[in-house]
Amino acid sequence: MKTAGQKINQSNTLLLISSIYTSLTKAEKKVADYVKSNPEEAVMATVTDLSEQAGVGETSVIRFCRKLGFRGYQEFKLSIAQDLVNVPSYSNVEIEEADDTLTKARKITLRNEMMLKNTLDLINPADLDRAVKRMLAADKIYIFGVGSSGITALDLHYRLMRIGMNVEAHRDSHIIAMSASLVKKGDVVFGISTSGSTRDLVDPIRQAKANGADVICLTSHMRSPITAHANTILLVPSREMPTEGGSLSTKITQIHLLDILCTLLSQKKNNASEALEKTARSVVDKLY
CATH class of the missing domain: 1.10.10.10 (Winged helix-like DNA-binding domain superfamily/Winged helix DNA-binding domain)
Structure with a gap:
């Protein structure tokens, strides 16, 4: 904190x-x-x-x-x-019903540009470096996310698997709970929750922390319940209203920060380029 x-x-x-x-x-x-x-x-x-x-x-x-x-x-x-x-000098990006298709596309683009800039403004380099260090040292990395955050968890799993890390991702609340009960010291649990208040994620994260695992969380709320159990907090902005769970603008910020994180991991991990080449070769014959 x-x-x-x-x-x-x-x-x-x-x-x-x-x-x-x-x-x-x-x-x-x-x-x-x-x-x-x-x-x-x-x-x-x-x-x-x-x-x-x-x-x-x-x-x-x-x-x-x-x-x-x-x-x-x-x-x-x-x-x-x-x-x-x-503050960037963007014009009003609220989408009006009378806007034509191109105007709407431009406003959505401007809104996403602002979200990416806000993501950069929220980055704490020390937290990113700490996350990289703990993930590189982990015996195994578990990625947890439910709902839309579960889709983001799969994205992170794919990136980490490609560079040869020992990782698994879970989206089902029951499997998350069971996996968290089995993690141990030396493991890293990476929890993804925009609200930071999803009970199906917070409770297993608490259990993982009690088991001795290092906990990293990706959230949009600095003092949400999940952060109370995290060793490292990665913060991204969010424009979600209660009725807009899983909005793409928020997912863009999550993916952008994870892209930065995975790039840092790729540069520091031994044999990452070799793993990337092996995984690429494994599916080369799947393309026409």
Whole structure:
């Protein structure tokens, strides 16, 4: 878990607010709502001004800043100001019913471009390096994901298998539970959950951690239940509404981060290129 003054990246505070939103108190959510809606005003406001605008006490503002990992309010404001400098100047990408096909395609492309940039802004190099080190040292890697996250788990399984890693992936909740009960020290469990609150994943992850396995999680919510049991957290942005589980824009961010992770693994793993060549040769006669 983050400690005071420890930030993931110097230009991601507005994204981080969204990632921890569900864990905030009612008063802290009021501060978050105001800051996200009025970031320019927040940069200019004193702590008293912000507390009055959000309708909360000054202590709630300070607690909110510290929950984000800042030592105080001024450090928080400086980070928001940096966010505003780095915001790309995209036009409105909300899709309107009256838009023609090409306009809709352009807006979706712009939206996905923003999601990829936001993914980069949330990357913590130390966490990525730690994940790579633990995966390379693992006796076996188990990848768990249910629903749409299970499809992402299969993507990761394919990439790791191609470079010769000892890996298996599971999407069925019962098999995930049974597999987690059997993992041991020296194994790595990689849990994928956008919400970080899927019970069919969180409970097995807790069991795997209790068994001594290293746990890596890929999620969009920094303080979700799954992160409480993770040794390493890989964070990606999400635009999902409750009715949009498995949205492709979120999956794009997951696949993009996993592409970065797998590239790092390929460069550091012994004989990765040899494994890639062997697996490619094994299916060469399957093509016309």
